[in-house]
Amino acid sequence: xxxxxxxxxxxxxxxxxxxxxxxxxxxxxxxxxxxxxxxxxxxxxxxxxxxxxxxxxxxxxxxxxxxxxxxxxxxxxxxxxxxxxxxxxxxxxxxxxxxxxxxxxxxxxxxxxxxxxxxxxxxxxxxxxxxxxxxxxxxxxxxxxxxxxxxxxxxxxxxxxxxxxxxxxxxxxxxxxxxxxxxxxxxxxxxxxxxxxxxxxxxxxxxxxxxxxxxxxxxxxxxxxxxxxxxxxxxxxxxxxxxxxxxxxxxxxxxxxxxxxxxxxxxxxxxxxxxxxxxxxxxxxxxxxxxxxxxxxxxxxxxxxxxxxxxxxxxxxxxxxxxxxxxxxxxxxxxxxxxxxxxxxxxxxxxxxxxxxxxxxxxxxxxxxxxxxxxxxxxxxxxxxxxxxxxxxx
Amino acid sequence: xxxxxxxxxxxxxxxxxxxxxxxxxxxxxxxxxxxxxxxxxxxxxxxxxxxxxxxxxxxxxxxxxxxxxxxxxxxxxxxxxxxxxxxxxxxxxxxxxxxxxxxxxxxxxxxxxxxxxxxxxxxxxxxxxxxxxxxxxxxxxxxxxxxxxxxxxxxxxxxxxxxxxxxxxxxxxxxxxxxxxxxxxxxxxxxxxxxxxxxxxxxxxxxxxxxxxxxxxxxxxxxxxxxxxxxxxxxxxxxxxxxxxxxxxxxxxxxxxxxxxxxxxxxxxxxxxxxxxxxxxxxxxxxxxxxxxxxxxxxxxxxxxxxxxxxxxxxxxxxxxxxxxxxxxxxxxxxxxxxxxxxxxxxxxxxxxxxxxxxxxxxxxxxxxxxxx
Numbered sequence: 001x002x003x004x005x006x007x008x009x010x011x012x013x014x015x016x017x018x019x020x021x022x023x024x025x026x027x028x029x030x031x032x033x034x035x036x037x038x039x040x041x042x043x044x045x046x047x048x049x050x051x052x053x054x055x056x057x058x059x060x061x062x063x064x065x066x067x068x069x070x071x072x073x074x075x076x077x078x079x080x081x082x083x084x085x086x087x088x089x090x091x092x093x094x095x096x097x098x099x100x101x102x103x104x105x106x107x108x109x110x111x112x113x114x115x116x117x118x119x120x121x122x123x124x125x126x127x128x129x130x131x132x133x134x135x136x137x138x139x140x141x142x143x144x145x146x147x148x149x150x151x152x153x154x155x156x157x158x159x160x161x162x163x164x165x166x167x168x169x170x171x172x173x174x175x176x177x178x179x180x181x182x183x184x185x186x187x188x189x190x191x192x193x194x195x196x197x198x199x200x201x202x203x204x205x206x207x208x209x210x211x212x213x214x215x216x217x218x219x220x221x222x223x224x225x226x227x228x229x230x231x232x233x234x235x236x237x238x239x240x241x242x243x244x245x246x247x248x249x250x251x252x253x254x255x256x257x258x259x260x261x262x263x264x265x266x267x268x269x270x271x272x273x274x275x276x277x278x279x280x281x282x283x284x285x286x287x288x289x290x291x292x293x294x295x296x297x298x299x300x301x302x303x304x305x306x307x308x309x310x311x312x313x314x315x316x317x318x319x320x321x322x323x324x325x326x327x328x329x330x331x332x333x334x335x336x337x338x339x340x341x342x343x344x345x346x347x348x349x350x351x352x353x354x355x356x357x358x359x360x361x362x363x364x365x366x367x368x369x370x371x372x373x374x375x376x377x378x379x380x381x382x383x384x385x386x387x388x389x390x391x392x393x394x
Numbered sequence: 395x396x397x398x399x400x401x402x403x404x405x406x407x408x409x410x411x412x413x414x415x416x417x418x419x420x421x422x423x424x425x426x427x428x429x430x431x432x433x434x435x436x437x438x439x440x441x442x443x444x445x446x447x448x449x450x451x452x453x454x455x456x457x458x459x460x461x462x463x464x465x466x467x468x469x470x471x472x473x474x475x476x477x478x479x480x481x482x483x484x485x486x487x488x489x490x491x492x493x494x495x496x497x498x499x500x501x502x503x504x505x506x507x508x509x510x511x512x513x514x515x516x517x518x519x520x521x522x523x524x525x526x527x528x529x530x531x532x533x534x535x536x537x538x539x540x541x542x543x544x545x546x547x548x549x550x551x552x553x554x555x556x557x558x559x560x561x562x563x564x565x566x567x568x569x570x571x572x573x574x575x576x577x578x579x580x581x582x583x584x585x586x587x588x589x590x591x592x593x594x595x596x597x598x599x600x601x602x603x604x605x606x607x608x609x610x611x612x613x614x615x616x617x618x619x620x621x622x623x624x625x626x627x628x629x630x631x632x633x634x635x636x637x638x639x640x641x642x643x644x645x646x647x648x649x650x651x652x653x654x655x656x657x658x659x660x661x662x663x664x665x666x667x668x669x670x671x672x673x674x675x676x677x678x679x680x681x682x683x684x685x686x687x688x689x690x691x692x693x694x695x696x697x698x699x700x701x702x703x704x705x706x707x708x709x710x711x712x713x714x715x716x717x718x719x720x721x722x723x724x725x726x727x728x729x730x731x732x733x734x735x736x737x738x739x740x741x742x743x744x745x746x747x748x749x750x751x752x753x754x755x756x757x758x759x760x761x762x763x764x765x766x767x
Contacts, residue, residue, distance in 0.1 A: 001403075001463060002396045003688050009395075074395070266765055282761035283754065289764050290705040297684035298677070304397040320677040381666070383673035388649045390663030390672065 003300065005078070012075055016057075016082045023051065024086070031087040032348060032358060034253065034365035036209040038083075038090040040124055041166045045089045049121035052091075059095050059119045066103055066111065067119045076247075077303055085252035093125045093163070094118040096244040098171050101188075101236050105228030110190065114169075126167035126193060128158035128214060129237060135159075136378050139183045139234050143216060145174035152176070152189065152226065154197075154219040160372070164200045164212040167193050173233045176226075186233035190225045207365035208348070241374070242313035243306075248373045249322055251299045254329045257362060258292040261285070261336045264355055268340075275339065284335050292332075295325045316387040323379040326369035333363040397684065399467070406460070407467045413440050414475035420735055426478050427592030430555050433479045438511055447485050448509025450628070451493070455505035461694035462628060466635040466686055473639025476742055478593050480514045480553035486632050488515035488561055490624040491572060495612030500574065504559070516557040518548035518575075518598050519621070526755045528570065528618045533600060535564035535571060540607055542566070542573065544581070544600040550749070554584050554596035561611065562600075568615030579603050591745040626759070629750055630703040631693060634686045634710035637746055638679060641714040644739040645675050648721040662724060671720045678713040685709060704751075704759040711747040718743040 005013060028048045030037065040049045052058055060075050062068020076091060083090045099118045102111055117123040134141040143156035154174050164170070170191040177185035191198070197219035202210045228236055265285055268275040275281050298321040305314035336359040337344035346353035348361030370376045384390040399407065417437040426432055441447050450465055451457025465486070472481065489508045492501055492515075507513035524530035533546025544564055554560065554577060562573045577584060581603030589595040612620050649672055652663035662668050689702035718740040722729035729736040747753060 001399065001687060001691055003691050005395060262764055276761075276765040282765065283757045285764060286708070286757035286760035289701075289760055290709050293688075293702070293705050294678075294681040294685050294709055297688060298681040300395055300688070301397060301680065301684050304395055307395070308398065320680055323673070324677050324681055377666070377670065380670040380673035383676060384663070384669035387676060388663070388669075388672055390649065390652060390669050391661055393664045393666045393669050 005074075009074060009078060013078045013082065016079055019055065020082060020086045020088065023048070028089070029087040031253075031256065032356075032361050033087065033209065034207065034362050035249075035369065036162075036207070036365070037087040037253075038092055038248075038250075039163060039166075040089040040121070041163065046121070046124070049089055053119060053121040058091060058121060059099060059115075062095075062099065062103060062115075062119075066115050072307060074303060074307055080247050081250055081252045084250035085256055087253075090247060090250070092244070092247045093127055093171070094121075094123065096247050097127065097240040098125050100243060101227065101240050104239075105232070105236055107224065109224055110227060114190070123169060124163065124167045126161045126163035126170050126214075128161050128164075128170055128172040130159045131157060132159055136375055138237070139186065141173050141175060141186060143172070143174040144178075145176045145187065145189070145221075147176070148220070151220055151222040154189070154191075154216045154221060156216050158214045158216070160203075160211050161200075161214050162209075162211045164193065164214050165202065165210070169193060170195075170198070170214075171227075173237060176233075177231050180231060183234045184231050186237075187230050188227040188233040188236055189221050190227060191219060191221055195219055206367060208361060209365075239313065242315050242318065249326060249369065251295060251325060254295060254325060254332065255292055257329070257332050257336075257359075258288055260355060260358060261332060261339075262289065264336075265339065268354065270341070281339055284339060288328075288332055288335055291324075291328050295321075295328050298324050316383060319374075319379040319382040319386075322374065323376050323383070326366075327376065329366050329369050330363075333359050333366055337363055397687065403464060403467055406464050407471060409444060410446065410468050410471040411474070413437075413444055413446075414471055414477055416440075418475045418477045420476075420738070423476050423478060423738060428588055430586045430594055432553055432594030433556070437477065438479060441479065441481065442511025447481065447511040449485065451485070451489050451505050451509045455501060456509040457489075457505070458509075462631055462690040463687070463694045465628070465632055466690035469632045469635035470639035470642075470683070470686075473636035473641075474643040476640055476643070476738060480516060480556060482629070482632060482636075483516040483552050484508055484514045484557075487517050487624060487629055488559075490628050491517075491561055491611060491620055494624055495572065495616065495620040497611075500611060504574075507558075513558045514553060514556045515559045515561060515574075516551060516553050517621075518551045518554070518560045518562045520550040521547055522549050522597075526751050528622070531563045531565055531570050531618070533562065533564050535562075535566045535573060535605075537566070537607070538604075541604045542571075542607055542609070544573070544575070544603040544605065546600055548598040548600070549595075551584075551596040551598050553594055554598060555586065555594065560598065563617055563621060566614060570617035570621075571614055572611040572617040572620060573605055574609045574611060575603070575605050579605060589745060591742045593742075593745075625750060626703050627693060627699055630707040630756075631686065631689045631699065633746065633750055634682070634689070634703075634706035637707070637710035637714040637743070638683045638686055640739055640742065640746075641675070641679050641710075641717040642683075644714075644718055644721050644736065645672065645679060647735060648672065648724050652724055668724050671724060675713075675717045675720050678709075679717065682706075682710045682713045701760060701763040704756045704763075707751070708753060708756040708760065711743070712753065714739075715743040715747050 027044045040046045059068045061073045145152045145154050172189045176187040197217045199215040201213050204210050302317040302321045305317040340354050343354050348357030417440050445458045448457030449460050453459045535542040535544050560575045562575050581601045583599045585597040655662050686706045689706040693699045728734045
C-alpha cells in the first residue's frame, strides 16, 4: 500500500506544476467557469492546448505506433488534475474518448486522419450522444442514419452538445439498424461540424456557459466515417465512458472550492467576530473537509483500480467516485452560501460579493454535475448491479 | 499510489478473519452481551496465540511489532465479527500509553504480559456529568507522602472486571496524571451496568484509594497529552477500521437478504428505492475504508495524522450508524426483533459513535486543525 506517487510520478507532477505556474494566464485559466474550464473553446485556450501538445503531454498513454509514449494512465490523471486545479483546459474528449476509441476500433484511414491532429491539438471535438428521448436511457438514441449510396444520411436531433459551437468535428451516435435490439443498432460517426446540414442552436444554462442542441437535416456521411463496426456504437461509447469518467469530473475543482471556502472561513468576520469562532461554522467546515478527503480516497481507489491492470475497466470504482464527488461538489456550494448568509445572494462577478460571488456562481454551475455523464441514479444502478449483485431494477 | 495489500498483510487479515469465524460467531457475540466479564476466554487465548494481542508492541517486549496499517486490517476484521474483546483498551490504548510514556520498569512489567494476553489493562477516563475533553477529568489525586490518594468517580470503564490494572486519568496539582491502579486497591469499587452494545461497562468509585507515586506513567501533568495523543494517533484509526468492518458486514447480510426476500413478486433488491440505499451505503463504506487505510498508512510512515485520524473516525462512525439504520429499513419489521442480527449492529454503531470522542468532539479536532493553525 502506498498513498504517495512513485518518485517518477511525483517528478512529473512537480514538472507539470512548475510549467503551469510559468504559463499562468488569467485569460486561459478562469476558475469561475467551474467545470466548463475543461473546454478549449476560445483562441487563447486552443493556443494553450498547442503548448501542451508541444510539451508532448497529449496522448501520453497511447501506443507508440500512434505517436504516444505508452506510459501508464496515471500520468494523464496527474496532468488532468493539475490542469483542472489551475482552471486550464483539459485533455478530455480528443485524447481520451475519441483518440482511444479510434486506436481500439478505428480504420487505418481514420487513425491516420485524426490521431496526429489530436496529438498536435489541431482539432476539437463535440460529442453527440444525448437526444430529446435519450437522456439517462442513452441507448434509446433515435437519430436516424439511412444507408445511401457511398454512405449514410442522418436526420434527427441531438441534445447537450456543449462543444458544438466551437468544435471542428462531431462524434455522433446514430441508429443505423432500427430492427435490432436497441443496444445493437447504434453506430458511431465522425462529421465535420461545419456540415451545411447541421444546425447548432444555443441553449443558455443556469450557469454562465451555454450548451447546444443540434439539428440534422439530410447530413451525408461517407462510409469511411462510420467508426469501427456497424452496430457496435453503444459498446464503444460505454467502454470509452468507463475509461474516461475521471477526465469529465476531476477532483481538483472540488478540492479547490473546499480550500477557497476554508480560506474564507479563516479570515471572514461577522458582527465584529471571526466567523471561524462560530461553532456551527466549525462543524460545517469539519464535515466538508472530511467528505472532501473521502472524495479523494474514492478517486485514489478509482485510479488504483485502473492501474492494477486486471484489464477490467474500473466501472464500479468510477461510479462510486462520480456519485459521491458530484453530490459533495454541490453540497460544498450550498454550505458555503449558508455560511455567507445574506451576502450569498449577490450574483457572481461583483466585488460586492464575498469571494466575488464564487460560490453563487458555482452553486448554479454545479447543478448539472449529478445529472451529466450518467446521473446519480444511473451510478447507483451500476453499483447495485455490478458490485452488489442485485437484480436489474428497471 | 497503490491500495494493494502485501502478501503478509493479506495473511494477517485472512488469519484474523478465520480465527474470528471459528471462535467468535454471532452466537458467541449474543451470548456475551450483558455479561460482566464480557469476552470469551477461548477467543482471547486464540488471539494471543496468533500474536494479535501483541500486534503493535515491539519485539523487545514480546510483541509482533506491526504497524498501524496491519492493526487497521485486524480491526476491520474484529469489526466484521463485532467481536467483544478488551483488545482496544488493553493491547492498543494501554500498551500505547505505556510505550509512549511508561518507565522502563513499567514497560518491562506490563507490555510482555499484555502481548501474551495474560494481563488486561483498561483505561478509566470519563466521568459522570463531564465531557470528553481535558476539562472533563475531575477525579482528584492528592499527594500524601509517597502516595497519591484518589477520590472521585469514573464511568464507561470497559472490561474493568477482567483488568489487572486500570490506567486512571486523575487531576493532580500538576494537571492530569496517568496512574496505574490495581482495581483490588482498598477504596476502589467496581459496579457493572448495562451498556447499549451489551459490552461490559463499569462505574469505578474511588474513595481515598491510595497508590504509590511510582504508579504515575510519565511526568507529572503530562497525562492528558499522552492519553489524547495515543487515542488520536492510534486509537481513532483502529476504531474507524472497526466501524468500517462492522458496517460492511451489516450491509453484506442485508444485500444477501435483499436478493432472496420477495415482495410484490420481486426480490427487494430489484426495487430501486432499496437498491439505491445499498449503493449509497457501499460507496460510503468503500470510501471510508480507503480513508482509514490512508490514515493508517500515514501513521505507519511516521507522518502526522492530526487531521486524518479524527476524520477517519468521524466519517467511519457516521457511516456505520447511517448504514445500520438503512439496513434496518431494508430488512423491515424483522430488524426490530431480537432474533435478527441487524439490531446487534444497530446498537453498537450508536455506542461506537459516542465512544472515545463523539461527533462534535471529532469535528472540533478537524476544525481546529483546518481553521486555527
